[in-house]
Amino acid sequence: MTGVPASAAGGSSSARRTGPRGTSGAAQEPAGRTNAGSAVERGAAERAATDRGTTDQGTTDQGTTGRGSAERGSTEGGAAGRGGKIAAAAVNQASVWNVANLLTMLRLLLVPAFVALMLGNGGYDPAWRSFAWAAFAIAMITDLFDGHLARTYNLVTDFGKIADPIADKAIMGAALICLSALGDLPWWVTSVILGRELGITVLRFVVIRYGVIPASRGGKLKTLTQGIAVGMYVLALTGPLATLRFWVMAAAVVLTVATGLDYVKQAIVLRRRGIAERRAALKETEA
Secondary structure, rough: OOOOOOOHHHHHHHHHHHHHHHHHHHHHHHHHHHHHHHHHHHHHHHHHHHHHHHHHHHHHHHHHHOOOOHHHHHHHHHHHHHHHHHHHHHHHHHOOHHHHHHHHHHHHHHHHHHHHOOHHHHHOHHHHHHHHHHHHHHHHHHHHHHHHHHHHOOOOOHHHHHHHHHHHHHHHHHHHHHHHHHOOOOOOHHHHOOOOOOOOHHHHHHOOOOOOOOHHHHHHHHHHHHHHHHHHOOOOOOHHHHHHHHHHHHHHHHHHHHHHHHHEEEEEEEEHHHHHHHHHHHHHHHH
16 A cells, blocks of 8 residues: 555546536536526516516507497597488478479468458459459469379378468368458358368378268369369459359369269278277287
8 A cells, every 4th residue: 555656636626626626517517507497497487477467468558449449449430320311300391392292382371462452442353353363373282293293202291281271272262261251152052061071180180090081072073073173263353254163163163072072981981990990909919
């Protein structure tokens, strides 16, 4: 043992010293790599967490934005719906001012003008009577055109349904009353014609719950005959034309009574049918 060279002993000692250092270094390298890997992984995890947070925030923002857009869309849609209803109401209101209704309004305005002309200068001046006849003729012509225009061009309105028959009865009633007041036409004729017109109008409203009584050909012929007869009486006619207007008025009175009775018959049938249909519907509901 004492004979071992110092160099060998030193080498052995060096080897022993080197061995542990090498082992220690070799052991430290994986740890360094592990620590570095852990740092990288932690950094990646942090970045991933950050990205997830950003993504979540973006998603939240998108959700908030989406809800906000939906709410704005809903609000805008509601506003648009309300605006559409208002616009539709404005259109319906504006539709009252159509050609057919304007002609009806003109006929209503002609009523006081006709009375003033008819009674002008004592009511027997041929010139004033001629002007009154012109006003009456215009009223009768507009009566034919406004109904035709309303039906042809779909201009039927609630105002027209109410104002048109009122204008018809007003101009005809004004002419008959003026003629009777001046002694040109017997009062019983005026009473029969006006009584029939007012009675049928009331009857239409009474049975309207069961249906509408349509205008018949006889009713249209009656209106035309009445217009011609009254127009001939408005004019200061003499001779054969004065005799002719008597017979035309007689035909108008006959048509007035006949068509009035026909309308009463239609109203009775319409009412019975409506009552029968309601009873049948009630029985089906109870069954």
